[in-house]
Structure formats: structure tokens, C-alpha cells
Amino acid sequence: MQPLLISHFSIVNSLGGGAESVLLGLREKRSGLTPCDFDTAAVDTYIGRVPGLEDAPVRSDLADFDCRNNRLVQRCLGQDGFEERVAEARDRYGAGRIGVFLGTSTSGIHTTELAYRRRNPQTGALPADYHYAETQNAFSLGEFVRRYSGLNGPAFVVSSACSSTAKVFGNAARMIAGGVCDAAVVGGADSLCLTTLYGFHSLELTSRGPCRPYDVERDGISVGEGAGFALIERTDRVVSGATLLLGVGESSDAYHMSTPHPEGLGARLAMQQALESAGLGPSDIDYVNLHGTATKTNDASEDRAVVEVFGRNTPCSSTKGSTGHLLGAAGITEAIISILAIRNDFMPGSANTREVDPALKCRYLLDAREAEVRRVLTNSFGFGGSNCSLILGRGE
Amino acid sequence: MMRVFVEGVGIAGPGLPGWTPSRSILAGGEAYRPGPTMVAASELLPAAERRRAPLAVKLALAAGEEAFRNAGRDAASTATVFASSSSDGDTLHHICETLASAERDVSPTRFHNSVHNAAAGYWSIATRCRKPSTSLGCYDASFAAGLLEAAVQASGGVPVCLISYDQPYPEPLHSARPIAASFGAALVLAPESGKAAFAALEIEFLPSPGRATAMTDAGLEAARRGNAAARALPLLAALAEKGSRNVILDYLPGAHLRIAASSC
Numbered sequence: 001m002q003p004l005l006i007s008h009f010s011i012v013n014s015l016g017g018g019a020e021s022v023l024l025g026l027r028e029k030r031s032g033l034t035p036c037d038f039d040t041a042a043v044d045t046y047i048g049r050v051p052g053l054e055d056a057p058v059r060s061d062l063a064d065f066d067c068r069n070n071r072l073v074q075r076c077l078g079q080d081g082f083e084e085r086v087a088e089a090r091d092r093y094g095a096g097r098i099g100v101f102l103g104t105s106t107s108g109i110h111t112t113e114l115a116y117r118r119r120n121p122q123t124g125a126l127p128a129d130y131h132y133a134e135t136q137n138a139f140s141l142g143e144f145v146r147r148y149s150g151l152n153g154p155a156f157v158v159s160s161a162c163s164s165t166a167k168v169f170g171n172a173a174r175m176i177a178g179g180v181c182d183a184a185v186v187g188g189a190d191s192l193c194l195t196t197l198y199g200f201h202s203l204e205l206t207s208r209g210p211c212r213p214y215d216v217e218r219d220g221i222s223v224g225e226g227a228g229f230a231l232i233e234r235t236d237r238v239v240s241g242a243t244l245l246l247g248v249g250e251s252s253d254a255y256h257m258s259t260p261h262p263e264g265l266g267a268r269l270a271m272q273q274a275l276e277s278a279g280l281g282p283s284d285i286d287y288v289n290l291h292g293t294a295t296k297t298n299d300a301s302e303d304r305a306v307v308e309v310f311g312r313n314t315p316c317s318s319t320k321g322s323t324g325h326l327l328g329a330a331g332i333t334e335a336i337i338s339i340l341a342i343r344n345d346f347m348p349g350s351a352n353t354r355e356v357d358p359a360l361k362c363r364y365l366l367d368a369r370e371a372e373v374r375r376v377l378t379n380s381f382g383f384g385g386s387n388c389s390l391i392l393g394r395g396e
Numbered sequence: 397m398m399r400v401f402v403e404g405v406g407i408a409g410p411g412l413p414g415w416t417p418s419r420s421i422l423a424g425g426e427a428y429r430p431g432p433t434m435v436a437a438s439e440l441l442p443a444a445e446r447r448r449a450p451l452a453v454k455l456a457l458a459a460g461e462e463a464f465r466n467a468g469r470d471a472a473s474t475a476t477v478f479a480s481s482s483s484d485g486d487t488l489h490h491i492c493e494t495l496a497s498a499e500r501d502v503s504p505t506r507f508h509n510s511v512h513n514a515a516a517g518y519w520s521i522a523t524r525c526r527k528p529s530t531s532l533g534c535y536d537a538s539f540a541a542g543l544l545e546a547a548v549q550a551s552g553g554v555p556v557c558l559i560s561y562d563q564p565y566p567e568p569l570h571s572a573r574p575i576a577a578s579f580g581a582a583l584v585l586a587p588e589s590g591k592a593a594f595a596a597l598e599i600e601f602l603p604s605p606g607r608a609t610a611m612t613d614a615g616l617e618a619a620r621r622g623n624a625a626a627r628a629l630p631l632l633a634a635l636a637e638k639g640s641r642n643v644i645l646d647y648l649p650g651a652h653l654r655i656a657a658s659s660c
Contacts, residue, residue, distance in 0.1 A: 042500075096603025096651070105511065112488070112569075116496040125568050132572040137482065138512055138533035152603045152650050156534040156541035159483075159512030167530060171545060178398060178548035180601050194495045199507030250528035252520035257445075258508040269526055383508055384517025386529065 001173055001277045003244040005235040006392070007089075009187075010082035011336045012072065013226030013323045014048035018079045023340045027368055031322050031351040033210035033222045038192045039110070045206040048224025048324030049192060050075070058144070065144045067108035067135040068191040068225075073144060076189065076227035085231055086149050089183055099184035100146050100155035101171040103164025105328030105382075107157075108135030110193040141188060153181040157188070159328065161382030162291075164188060165228065166331025169390055170248040172232055182234050187332040189227035196223050196327060203258060205295050211325070213292035213318035213350055214299050214364050216357040221293045224324025228332035242395035243339050246375065247278025253385025260298055260381060264305030267291075267379065270387035271309045274377060278391045282310045285391070286371070287347045288362075289338050289378040292318020293325050302379065303360040310362070317365040321351035331380040331388065338376035338392045345372050397600045398551035401593035401660070404467025404584040405635060406459040406559075408435055409626060410577035410619055414462055422629070422636035428613045433578040440522035448505050449518050451578070452484040456515035456561040457522060459580030463557060467584035467592050471523040474584070475549060475556045476516060478531040479542025481624035482573065483512045485565035515561065538562070538624045539581070540647040543631075543655075547599045550585040558583045560625040576622025581632060589660055595635050598656040606644045606652025631655060 011018065014032025015025040025032070033046040053071045057063070062070075077083045089098060115130040134140050142157040154175055158164050165188040172184035190196075200206045200223060207220035232245060251273060253266035260267065275281065288310065291302055299318075306316060319337050326333050341347055349367040356364045375393035405415045411431040412418040420426040437446055438457040449457070456478060464471045482488075487509045494502050508514070513531035520529065534541035539560040546558035561580040565573055586593060609630040611617040620629045627645060634641035640658040647653050 109488075109492075112492050113495050116492040119496075119568060126572050130572055132569070133535060136488075137535055137573070139481075139535040139538075142534065146648070152648070154541075154544055154601050154651070155648055156532045156538075156545070158530060158532050160516065160529075160531045161511045161513060170528075171530065171532075174545070174548040174552060178551060180398075180544065180548060194500070195491055195502070195507070195510065198495060198500055198502045199491075199504075199510070202502045202504045202507055250530075252516070252526050252529050254520040254524050254526050256521070257448075257514070257517050258504070266526060273528075382513070383511045384513040384531075385520055386513055386516065386531070 001247060003238060003246050004173060005233045006243040006245055007231050007233055008082055008085040009230040009336050009339060010076050010080040011228045011333060012050060012076040012079055013326060013333060014050055014224055015322050019340060025322060026348040029349045029351045029368060031210050033324050039194060041194055041197045043197045043201045043206060044208055046210045046222045047192060048222060050225055062144060062147055064131045064134040065140060067111040069108045069189055070144045072189045072191050072225060072227045073141060076229060077148060082229055086185060089231060090150060093182045095150055095152040097153055097182045098151050099153040099172060099175050099181035100142055100151055101168040101184055101186050102141050102145060103158045103168045103188035103328050104138060104141050105159060105161050105164055105190050106193050106195060107138050107140050109195050111135040113194050160386040161384060162327050162330050163380045163382035163386040163388040164328040164331060166380035166388035166390055167250060169245055170250055173248055176234050184232050185229055186232060187229035188329055190326055190328040191225040207294060210352045211294035211320055212352045213294040213320050214356050214360055215353045216355050218294040220295050222324040224326045226323060226326040226329045226333050228329060228336050238395040240395050244393050244395055246393045247274040247391035249273030249277060249389040251387045255385055258383050260301040262301055264301040266385055266387045267302055267305035267381060268308055270389040271377060274389035274391050285314060285375050285377045286373045287341060287376050288314055288316040289334050289376055290316050290318040291379040291381045292320055294320060303362050306362045312361055312363055314363060315347050315365050316362045317348055317350045319348050321353055334378045335390055335392060338378045341373045341376055342392060342394050346370055347373060397598055398547045399596060399598050400547050400550040400585045401589050402583055402595040402597060402635060403469060403586050403592040404463040406462030406582035407632060408455055408458045408580040409433055415466060419636045422633040428615050430615050438522055445518055445521055450484045450487055450509050452561060452563050453515045453518045455563060455578055455580040456559050457519060459561060459582040460519060460557060460559040463582035463584045469584055472525045475527040475554055476519060476529040477542050477546045477556060477558045478516045479538040479560040481533055481535050481538045481562050484509055484514055485563055485569060489566045489569055536624050537647045539627045540645040540653050544601060546585055550587050553587045555586045560628055562623050562625040576619060579623040579626040581625055581628040593660060596658050596660050600654045602654055603651045605650055608646040609643045
């Protein structure tokens with residue numbers, strides 16, 4: 001594919017608000033995970049919670065969109081000067097030439113969960129102040145960002161569980177290549193809700209303590225919330241030092257709805273496709289940011305695939321011990337972490353991981369390392385066997 | 397402007413039991429009579445998945461399988477785009493009801509069926525397809541958004557199947573988001589005019605308000621307005637007729653798609 005410029009980005013999760021604070025947290029190998037205290041959830045696990053959303057409603061002209069997910073989106077758009085950069089791009093390209101391709105897995109479902117507790121005892125009806133389209137529907141996120149940012153280019157919301165906000169880079173790249181738009185806001189958000197906490201618990205996939213990716217004693221995920229956005233633009237001339245989207249690889253497992261292919265077949269295909277689309281070989285990648293959810297089967301299957309593609313020498317780590325698993329927002333979060341790695345010549349370590357599982361064979365980094373990072377491959381895999389790998393790099 | 401070729405169509409809607417029997421109705425040669433949407437379980441799914449597949453998934457699979465049969469193309473080697481406003485509404489209702497109760501024991505099967513891309517997951521298992529698949533939503537414009545994504549893929553050289561589907565919610569969600577009879581529509585699109593191609597589509601995104609093409613028949617127009625996937629009907633009607641037709645599809649507030657369909 002033609003490389004695309006990633007000109008600006010913003011990030012919020014339990015590790016921090018803004019790129020500086022997330023970078024510092026990663027350098028210090030901190031974890032934002034805390035014992036679960038969300039809503040009335042009685043699940044014995046740790047979560048990655050963003051503080052203060054309860055007291056931060058969305059802009060009053062968009063009041064119908066008010067829900068935890070859009071509050072998180074608004075917090076993130078206001079971070080890192082992102083909304084100002086989008087406004088400048090809008091003036092430069094025109095509102096109709098900037099696409100909005102965002103991802104989420106659960107959108108504003110927490111609002112529906114709360115509304116079901118307030119049903120009319122006689123009729124069973126949901127409360128009159130429940131706004132379905134603006135909160136529950138997947139496109140709530142897309143319409144909120146379009147209106148917040150005054151954009152009118154092509155738009156939709158991708159919802160393919162934990163690969164959602166990685167896949168939107170592919171959607172945006174295709175739209176730009178097809179001439180439908182010149183630039184795009186990509187990214188998205190997922191916020192805490194009871195559906196995912198109880199749902200993953202029912203599958204016995206929630207960790208009792210803070211999650212421990214690739215650890216010999218790993219016992220599941222820590223559900224987290226977060227948001228991230230990136231502005232990507234067509235570029236005719238690659239400027240040295242610019243941050244670029246170099247490759248996108250997508251595949252389907254065709255195996256099981258909630259368990260990855262045991263040999264990591266779909267994961268391998270996604271990584272190989274990403275390399276092919278970037279015109280690169282495995283040795284061109286300096287660091288792999290793993291999906292690394294910390295469940296027994298996910299890490300084992302990803303490890304097989306990574307070792308098959310890259311061998312045992314490429315440094316790899318999962319940053320989910322710091323952020324938790326941000327589900328639909330994992331892709332954009334880890335794409336931005338990969339950009340921070342490239343811009344700062346640094347490879348993140350793995351918070352909470354004590355002893356790497358000897359059965360896993362990739363070169364797993366327990367501690368952060370200062371080293372030249374020119375290109376990163378980052379993985380995102382979701383339920384339904386939906387896989388996506390991105391390659392990000394520095395212009396030369 | 398993007399140019400793609402239609403190789404196959406699938407449809408499962410109220411009184412529209414498949415493309416072949418629906419074609420003359422949509423072309424205006426036969427009267428439309430509303431009836432229930434008939435959806436059979438997919439023969440391609442393994443037994444365990446067939447048991448677990450909810451209605452929304454069966455709807456998507458039925459439309460998709462018919463489109464591939466008509467196109468004579470191999471589903472295992474074709475990329476897909478799944479477009480739906482709300483995906484599986486029954487599952488959302490049951491999960492929220494469970495979470496509002498004292499027990500809160502969400503079923504693991506319900507949880508994995510609750511993802512918006514459940515249909516894509518079942519499809520890839522049924523067809524053994526490992527190709528890329530995008531699952532997207534755009535409220536009432538989900539079909540238009542899916543068509544745009546499928547068009548950039550096909551015009552970029554990749555054959556793709558677009559599958560759009562939506563089913564009504566049970567109460568109390570139905571009152572908050574009324575959706576008319578279940579509807580599924582699928583199009584197999586190719587970059588080139590091969591022997592299966594029977595129509596060419598020129599598709600353009602326009603960032604200005606547009607007036608959507610309506611259905612002449614009142615019953616079909618009610619179906620179109622009532623279900624996001626049924627917003628495909630004016631395009632399906634243009635494909636059912638021979639010759640050249642222009643179709644405007646609603647997209648975002650302030651944007652629309654202009655499509656020129658012509659037989660080939």
C-alpha cells in the first residue's frame with residue numbers, strides 16, 4: 001500500500017490522559033489496573049478505569065449523546081491538542097473530504113444496562129430519557145465525533161470486538177486510495193460496562209489480580225476502558241522522521257466464535273498480509289506489540305504465530321499489564337503506543353508479568369528497553385476470529 | 397467515482413423469499429404481497445454452531461449464501477463486508493434483562509453472540525473463509541456505508557460480498573428503536589466484468605443532502621423505511637429491471653450516495 005501520514009493522535013486510558021503521561025507510565029512500567037469497583041459489579045477481578053468520567057458530561061449541544069463511552073471520547077478529543085489539529089485539517093481539506101472511521105465493541109451499552117433497571121413496573125417500558133440512537137447504537141460514536149468535529153466525509157463504525165480500532169486503519173486507507181476522502185479521523189473507544197465484565201467472567205476469562213501477559217501463571221484478562229484517535233492523511237512526499245502507516249493485514253480464523261485457532265493460523269495470515277502490504281520482510285520489524293491478552297489460549301496461539309513469522313529474535317511485548325484489555329479500543333491504543341515507541345526509540349516492557357511462560361518461545365521483553373525502533377508491527381485479535389495487524393514506521 | 401460489477405444477489409425479506417422469486421416483484425411485473433421473512437438454518441454450519449446461531453446470523457447467512465450461489469463464485473476465497481444497524485437484538489435484550497436481575501449469570505454463548513461481528517464469525521466458520529472481513533454499522537445508513545466499503549474494495553481489485561441484515565428488537569427496545577420485518581440483502585461485487593457479471597454500478601459519495609429514491613409500491617416503501625438493511629431495495633429494484641437506472645441512497649445527514657446501475 002501507499003504509506004499514509006499519521007499527523008496527530010490522542011490517547012486516554014487508566015495509565016494516563018495524553019501521550020506524555022502514557023509514555024511516562026510505560027517507561028516506568030506502571031499499571032493502571034485496580035480492584036473492580038465499577039457500578040454494582042460483583043466480579044472478583046481488576047479493571048483499568050479512567051477517573052472522573054462520572055462528573056464530565058458531554059458538550060451541552062450534544063446532550064442526547066451523553067453516555068460513558070462518549071464522555072470518554074470527548075475527553076480524548078480534547079487531549080494532546082487533537083481537536084484543534086482536526087479543525088485545521090477541516091479548513092485545509094474541507095469537511096466533506098475528511099472521513100470518520102471509528103471502532104467500538106460495546107458503544108454506550110452501559111446506558112441500556114442502567115435503563116433496564118429503571119423499566120416501568122407496569123408496562124415494562126424503558127425510561128423516557130433513554131436515547132437509543134445516540135448511546136446504545138454502534139454508530140453513536142461515529143455521529144458524536146462527526147458532530148463534535150464538524151466533519152462530513154464518509155463515515156461508519158466498525159464493530160468486530162477486539163480488532164475494531166485496528167481495522168479502521170484499513171478502512172481509512174482504502175477510502176483514501178479510492179479517492180473518497182483525502183484524510184480521516186480513525187480510532188474509537190470502549191468503556192466499562194457490566195456486559196463485558198460478566199460476559200468474560202462467564203467464559204472464565206477474567207483474571208483475579210491485575211492481568212499478567214505471557215506469564216507462566218497468567219489467568220485471564222483485566223477489562224479496561226480507553227479511547228484513542230489518529231488523524232491520517234494522504235501524502236505524496238514522505239518527510240524524513242514523519243510517522244507513517246506502512247501496512248495493514250486482515251484475516252478471519254474460520255475456527256471458533258470465542259477461542260482463537262490453536263496454531264494461530266489467522267494471526268499468522270494477518271501478520272504476513274501486513275508485511276506484504278508494506279513490502280517488508282520480517283527482519284524489517286524492530287519490535288512487535290503483541291495482542292497479549294493474558295489468557296492461556298490467546299497468548300499461546302499468538303506466540304506460535306509470531307515465532308512462525310518472526311522467529312525467536314524479534315523483541316515483543318504486551319502492554320495490557322499497564323492498560324488492561326481495552327477491547328474495541330485496544331487496536332488504536334496499541335497503535336499509538338507503537339508510535340510512541342518509534343518516536344522515542346523505546347520498547348515497552350510488560351507490567352505485572354513476573355516469569356515468562358517457558359512454553360512461549362518469542363523474545364518477550366519483561367523490562368522496557370532503549371533501542372532504535374524504526375518499524376513496529378502491532379496485533380489485534382477479536383471474537384469471531386477477526387484478526388488485524390498494523391505496521392507503523394518512521395519516514396526515511 | 398467507483399465502478400464495480402454485480403455477479404450475484406441474495407435477498408430474504410417480508411414477502412421476498414430469495415432473489416429469483418423476488419425479481420419480477422421488484423421490477424414491477426408482479427404485485428407485492430407482504431408476508432413473513434422466511435429464513436432457513438444454514439446447511440454449511442457445523443452442528444454446534446447451527447444450534448447456537450441466533451436469527452440475525454441465520455438471516456445474514458441466508459442472504460449471503462444465495463448471492464454466492466447466483467454468482468457461482470467461491471465463498472471461501474472471497475472477502476466480506478457485513479453491514480447492520482443493530483446486529484442481534486434478541487441477544488442484547490436477554491443480556492440486559494439478565495444484568496438487571498439479581499442473578500446476573502450471563503450465558504457464555506449469549507455473550508459471544510452479542511458481538512456486532514457475530515454473523516461474520518459464523519460466516520467464516522460456515523464457508524471456511526479466512527479472507528478479510530469488515531463488520532460495520534451506520535444506523536439507518538448501514539447498507540449505504542457497507543456498499544461504500546465494498547465498492548472501495550472491489551474497485552481496488554478485490555472481489556467482495558456485501559451482506560446487510562437487520563431484525564426487529566423485542567420489547568422494550570422495540571419501542572425505543574422500531575425496526576420493521578427482518579431483512580437481509582447481499583451483493584457479490586467484482587472488479588471486472590467476468591461471465592457472471594450482469595450489471596455495472598458506478599458509485600459516488602457526495603457530501604451534500606440528497607433525496608433518497610423511494611419504492612413505487614407502498615408496501616415495499618414501508619419495508620424500505622422500516623429496516624436499515626431494506627434501504628437496499630431501490631438498488632435491488634434497479635438490478636431487477638433491465639437497462640440503466642440512477643439510484644440515490646440516503647447516507648449521513650448531509651451526505652448521500654449516487655449510483656448508476658446498468659445491465660451488462
